[in-house]
Amino acid sequence: MWRKVNGVRESLRMFQQGCLWSLGRSTNGRPWWNALSTKRNLHTNPPNRSQVEVGDAKLTLERESLGWQAVTAVKANQGESKVVAALASCSSFSDGTMQVRVNGNSSLRNRAFSTEKRVGTPIETLPMMFRKVFEKEFERPLKSTLVLDLNILQSNEASIGSLSVNAASLILFSTVFRGSVPIGSVSVAVVDGQVVVSPTGDQMARASLNMLYAGRRDAPVYFHASGEASMEVLVSALKVADEEASRVARCIEEHITGDSSEALEEFDEGEDLVALARVRDYLDEKMSAFLADQDFMVGKTFDLLELNRGLGNLKSECVEYFRKIGAFRSRFTKIPGSGCVTREEVEQAFAQAVKDAIIHSTVSKSKRIDGRGYGELRPTQFEQGSNGLCTMERDGTKLSSKVNVTTSKSPRTLDCSHSLAISAAPFHMRNSRHHIRALEYDLIQYGQESSFFTERAFSYSLPEFNAFPYYVKMKSQALSMDGSFPTANVCASSISLANAGVPMKYHIAGTSAGILNQEDSKPAILLDLVDLEERLVDAIVMMTSTGAGDVTSASLSGVKSAISFESLVDALGSAAECNEGIAEKMNLACSLDSGSSEGSILEKIEIPSGSRGKVIGPGGSHIKEIEALTGVIVSLHEKEDAVFVYGTDPESCKKAVAMLRKYAGTSPSLSVGKSYKVKVSKVLEYGAVVEIQEEGGDGWIHISELREGHVKSVGDELSVGQVVDATCIGKNARGTPQLSLKPQSSKPASKAPSPKASRSRGKKR
Numbered sequence: 001m002w003r004k005v006n007g008v009r010e011s012l013r014m015f016q017q018g019c020l021w022s023l024g025r026s027t028n029g030r031p032w033w034n035a036l037s038t039k040r041n042l043h044t045n046p047p048n049r050s051q052v053e054v055g056d057a058k059l060t061l062e063r064e065s066l067g068w069q070a071v072t073a074v075k076a077n078q079g080e081s082k083v084v085a086a087l088a089s090c091s092s093f094s095d096g097t098m099q100v101r102v103n104g105n106s107s108l109r110n111r112a113f114s115t116e117k118r119v120g121t122p123i124e125t126l127p128m129m130f131r132k133v134f135e136k137e138f139e140r141p142l143k144s145t146l147v148l149d150l151n152i153l154q155s156n157e158a159s160i161g162s163l164s165v166n167a168a169s170l171i172l173f174s175t176v177f178r179g180s181v182p183i184g185s186v187s188v189a190v191v192d193g194q195v196v197v198s199p200t201g202d203q204m205a206r207a208s209l210n211m212l213y214a215g216r217r218d219a220p221v222y223f224h225a226s227g228e229a230s231m232e233v234l235v236s237a238l239k240v241a242d243e244e245a246s247r248v249a250r251c252i253e254e255h256i257t258g259d260s261s262e263a264l265e266e267f268d269e270g271e272d273l274v275a276l277a278r279v280r281d282y283l284d285e286k287m288s289a290f291l292a293d294q295d296f297m298v299g300k301t302f303d304l305l306e307l308n309r310g311l312g313n314l315k316s317e318c319v320e321y322f323r324k325i326g327a328f329r330s331r332f333t334k335i336p337g338s339g340c341v342t343r344e345e346v347e348q349a350f351a352q353a354v355k356d357a358i359i360h361s362t363v364s365k366s367k368r369i370d371g372r373g374y375g376e377l378r379p380t381q382f383e384q385g386s387n388g389l390c391t392m393e394r395d396g397t398k399l400s401s402k403v404n405v406t407t408s409k410s411p412r413t414l415d416c417s418h419s420l421a422i423s424a425a426p427f428h429m430r431n432s433r434h435h436i437r438a439l440e441y442d443l444i445q446y447g448q449e450s451s452f453f454t455e456r457a458f459s460y461s462l463p464e465f466n467a468f469p470y471y472v473k474m475k476s477q478a479l480s481m482d483g484s485f486p487t488a489n490v491c492a493s494s495i496s497l498a499n500a501g502v503p504m505k506y507h508i509a510g511t512s513a514g515i516l517n518q519e520d521s522k523p524a525i526l527l528d529l530v531d532l533e534e535r536l537v538d539a540i541v542m543m544t545s546t547g548a549g550d551v552t553s554a555s556l557s558g559v560k561s562a563i564s565f566e567s568l569v570d571a572l573g574s575a576a577e578c579n580e581g582i583a584e585k586m587n588l589a590c591s592l593d594s595g596s597s598e599g600s601i602l603e604k605i606e607i608p609s610g611s612r613g614k615v616i617g618p619g620g621s622h623i624k625e626i627e628a629l630t631g632v633i634v635s636l637h638e639k640e641d642a643v644f645v646y647g648t649d650p651e652s653c654k655k656a657v658a659m660l661r662k663y664a665g666t667s668p669s670l671s672v673g674k675s676y677k678v679k680v681s682k683v684l685e686y687g688a689v690v691e692i693q694e695e696g697g698d699g700w701i702h703i704s705e706l707r708e709g710h711v712k713s714v715g716d717e718l719s720v721g722q723v724v725d726a727t728c729i730g731k732n733a734r735g736t737p738q739l740s741l742k743p744q745s746s747k748p749a750s751k752a753p754s755p756k757a758s759r760s761r762g763k764k765r
Contacts, residue, residue, distance in 0.1 A: 052251040054078065054186055054244060055197030057159065061170050061255060072175050076167035079198065080156035085167040086149045087175060096142045098134075100127045103151045120157025120204060121187075121212055125452055126150065126164055128445065132557040133165055133185070133214045133222045137177050146176065158201045161212045162187045166248060174256045182256065183221055184248030185214040188241045190233055195240045209233060209551075213241035216249050219562045220539075224555040226456040231576050234551050235569055242565055272334075275341045278327075279349035283318060287357040290314060291369075302370030302378075302530070304396050304482055315350050319343065355536050362526075363518055370395075370530060377511075377528045377578060382492070382589035387648050388500030390590075392492040396482025396530065401492035403500040404473045405646055407635045414462060416454045416474040416493070418447030424478040426531040450476070450486040456553040457490045457510065457544040463503045468602070469635045469644055472502060483530040484512040490544050491582060495590045501602055501646065504592060508552055509582035510544040513571040515563050523567040525574045539563045543575040547583030551576065601653045603645045607664040612636065615643060615663050622663050630656040654694065661697040668697035670728040670737045678739060680722045688718050690726065690739065698736065701726060705740035717741075 049062040062075040073086040104123040121129065130148070131138060148171070150164055165185035173182035189199035189207035196203055204210050209227035213220075220242065225234065296307045322328040322341050329340040362368055372378070378395040385391070388403035420443040422436070454474065462472065474496065476489050487510030494508045514526040514537030526533055534540060540558040545551045554572060607615060615636070616623055623634050632647035634656065643660055647653040661668060670676065670692070678690035678699060687702040706717045718724070726739035 050251060050255040052248060054162075054248060055199070057198040059163070059166060059248065059251075061166065061252070063170060063174065063255070072171055074167045074171045076163055076170075077154075078163045078166075079159045079200075080154060081160045081163045082153040083160070083164055083167050084151045084153060085164075085171050086151075087171050088147045088149060090145045090147060097145055098138045098142065099145060099147045100130045101147060101149050102126045103149070104155065120159075120201070120210070121161025121164075122157065123152060123155060123160065125448075126161070128448055128452065129161065129165070129212075129222075130168060131445075133183060134168070134172065135558065136560060137172065137180070140177075142176075148172070156201060158199055158204050159187060161185070162198075162214075165214050166252065169249075170252050170255060173252070178256065181216045182249050182252040183214050183216055184245040184250075184252060185212065186241055186244040186248060187212050188237050188244070190227070190229060190237055193233075195237050197240065197244050209237055211237055211241055213238070213245050215242060215245045216562075217246045218242070218565060220556055220565060220568050221559050222556055224453075224456065224553070225551075226459055226553045228460045228550050228552055231549060231551060231573065234554060234572065238565075238569070272336045272341075272345060274337050274339055275334075275345045276349045278339060279318065279322075279341055279346055280353055282321060283314070283350060283353040284357070286314060286317075287353050288360070291357055291361050296370065302395060304530070304532075307369070307532075311354060315346070318350065319346055322346070358532070358536055359516065362516070363524065368526065369532060372528075374524055375527050375574065375578070377582075378530075380491075380582070380585060382495055382586065384495055384499050384590050386499075388496050390492045390495040390499060392488060392495075394484070394488055394528075396480055397485060397488050398479040399476055399481075399485070399489060399492055400479070401474060401476045401489065401496040403493070403496040403502065404475075405470045405500055405502065405633060406473065407470060407633055414455055414458060414472050414474070416451040416476070418450055418489075419475065419477040420444075420447050420481075421478065424480050426481050426483075446485075450489055453486040453542065453553065453555065454490055454493055456555075457508055458493070458497070458552070461504060461506070461508060461546075461552055462497075466640075468503060470633065470646055472497070472500075481531065483532075483534050484528055486510070487512050487542050487544065491586060495586060498590050498592055501648070503602065506546045506548070507583050507586040507590070507592065508544050508546060509579040509586060510542065511575045511578040511582065513541045513543070513575045513578075515539040515541065515567050515571050517561060517563065517567075523563070523570075525567075525571050527574060527578050534558070539568075539571075541568065541571040541575060543572055543579065545576055545579045545583075547580055547587065549576060549580065601645070601647055601650055603653060603657060605643045605645065605657060605660055605664075605666075607641050607643055607660075607666060609641050611664045611666075612641070614665065615660060617663070622659075626656050626659050630659075632656045634660070657695075658691065658697055666697070666735075668692055668695035668699075668737065670695060670699075672728050672730055673744065675725050675727050676739070678724060678726045680718050680720050680724070683714050683718055683720060685714070688714055690724075692737065693723075699726070699728075699739045700732065700736050701739045701741065705729070705738075705742055708742060 049060065051058055051060050053059075057079045059078045060076065063072060073084065076083050076085070102123060148168060150168065152160065162185040165183065169183045169185070173180055186197060187199065188211050189196050189204050190209040191199065191203050191207045196207075199207065199210075207227065209225060209229040211223060211225035213223040215221045223238070223241065225237070290310060296303050319328065327340045329342055331342045331344060334340050334342055358369055367373065380392065380394045383391045388405075389400065391400040392398070422439060422443065425439060425443055454476075462468070474493050476493065478485065490508055490510035494504070498504050498507070511527060512529050514529045514533055516524040516526060516536070517538045518524060523538075526537060529537065529540065538559065538561045539556060541554070541556055543551065543554045556568060614622075617625070626632070626634055630647065630652040631649065632645050632652055635644040635646070643664075645653055645656050645660070647656065676695065677693045679693055680688050681691050681698065682689040687700055687705075690699050690701055691697075692699050701718075703711050703714050706714065711717060724741060726741055727744050728737055729740045729744070730738050732738055
């Protein structure tokens with residue numbers, strides 16, 4: 001008895017110090033998941049196991065109720081992935097929220113980093129994905145803090161995402177949210193035109209589209225997809241995923257129904273309905289009049305500051321009204337049902353009143369708060385700079401994207417990061433967070449979500465590592481954010497990539513769409529959402545695609561109420577049509593056909609077999625010297641005898657190519673009969689060694705090719721450093737280009753003798 005009490009005290013002490021790991025330890029120091037097999041010193045119920053076929057794989061879920069420490073635990077495995085999830089309660093830190101923690105060992109993280117194409121679900125994105133899948137449930141107030149602890153025992157990125165969601169769904173809907181319809185999840189891939197459920201890693205690597213889908217019966221909740229496929233292929237994959245996820249959700253529901261455990265009373269349902277109704281009675285009429293009378297447009301631009309200023313004044317008037325009549329109380333002294341209100345209740349009722357009034361105004365007028373129609377986009381301007389820089393402005397959303405290219409030792413060639421300043425945070429985020437640390441945390445989470453979406457959008461369009469062995473780093477900086485930031489960042493990053501010289505076949509455009517349910521008619525689809533609309537719509541769809549209509553990424557998140565599968569397909573179709581127009585504007589700003597890369601150059605140089613050591617030099621001295629003198633980036637291909645040179649200055653790249661060929665002992669490839677600019681390097685007895693400036697490398701001009709007639713001395717015709725025009729007439733036995741200063745006829749001249757051949761003929765005479 002005392003042993004358990006001491007263990008509880010120690011866990012609470014460590015949790016107060018910020019160590020959530022204490023929730024994952026048992027009283028004897030062993031991990032809690034070991035208790036699933038060794039049940040000593042714990043009160044357990046018999047396990048409850050379910051199995052369901054998901055494609056070619058078998059999903060196994062096993063739930064056990066543990067003792068004092070963990071509320072419940074679930075073991076789940078599917079294919080090569082195994083996870084153990086536990087739900088623990090902590091009353092010492094009761095902010096009434098749900099915390100998610102994922103434990104993965106270092107070998108799993110390193111393997112995820114070295115993946116050539118991140119086609120699966122990376123472990124580091126699981127907490128973010130949980131917040132999206134269970135967003136509606138996590139927003140419900142709880143009596144105490146609950147920690148959902150997910151321990152990954154064995155990971156395969158092809159199935160770890162759907163397996164983790166299914167395990168979390170069983171543990172949450174069988175305890176805290178019991179009585180609600182659970183969520184099921186599956187992963188699908190389109191391989192050779194066929195939709196494959198629960199694909200293997202090899203199938204996902206060959207697939208044209210990969211998707212993780214989560215939903216209830218005929219009600220999508222979340223999905224993200226990436227690849228390069230048509231809209232028809234995406235819809236067909238969604239249909240299969242929706243059917244399979246509904247079947248998994250029914251299996252989880254049957255599992256919960258057959259469980260005799262009781263639901264946890266963890267909800268904080270202490271809302272004072274009388275107080276909320278009293279605030280709404282005061283606000284509803286004033287809110288409708290405010291939105292009807294005011295015009296928030298300055299020219300053709302929506303004035304968000306004027307709207308926020310007016311709403312802020314209206315909230316202050318509400319607080320002052322209840323303060324004057326003596327009905328304003330603190331939450332500690334207020335008596336429920338007395339008609340008095342607290343500041344928290346005013347804010348809660350005010351947020352709901354704003355939402356209802358704006359939705360009513362939008363639906364009744366078929367006109368949005370900023371004056372646009374449902375399908376209209378905000379004006380967008382692109383401005384590209386030099387060396388991988390692009391700035392983008394879309395009314396209140398302003399950002400800059402910068403692309404840097406460096407050498408890479410890992411097949412993972414893309415990394416995206418964000419720098420989101422507090423001054424650029426959306427108004428609702430700054431208004432709802434009173435502590436600066438909380439606001440910084442929200443911005444970090446927002447940046448991670450945008451980075452994940454951007455990497456997905458470009459994962460299939462960027463060149464393979466064999467063709468472009470460089471590490472592409474994209475960094476986006478937000479100047480201001482007013483909705484649709486991830487999709488706007490994709491547009492700016494696409495231009496930055498082309499501007500930096502990264503080989504791209506096409507630009508990728510992005511658009512967000514909101515689904516707004518209506519009682520008596522079809523759901524409304526709003527394109528290019530502003531910040532206020534993102535918080536009002538029932539679901540948010542984001543899509544990126546090419547100008548030809550091929551989808552590169554798509555996602556569904558932010559589901560606040562049930563949406564139909566048909567409305568999801570309609571939103572995706574509207575976003576795809578919109579992207580075609582955005583792609584045209586991007587081509588006007590930075591045309592890929594004209595090679596508009598601001599001087600960025602990528603060259604591949606073949607080197608003789610066995611000359612890698614000569615090119616690298618002792619301790620890499622030759623490569624370091626070339627990069628230091630020219631400023632380019634040199635990368636050696638591991639499997640081929642080739643060297644890649646990347647730079648932004650053409651002259652520096654030519655100089656680097658010449659130095660590489662010199663170290664490798666190779667000669668440039670010249671066209672016979674074509675004239676080249678050459679610079680004299682050495683003057684010898686029988687000719688001159690010249691540096692071919694345009695192509696790099698050395699060439700040879702024999703004394704007989706200096707001019708017509710007899711030449712007594714080479715020094716009489718050429719001097720070191722002199723630049724002349726010479727014509728290629730062929731190569732000698734060594735492969736060195738032979739050049740001539742004589743006027744050439746239409747018929748190519750014969751090969752000129754090499755210096756060694758001239759000396760040998762002289763000896764015979």
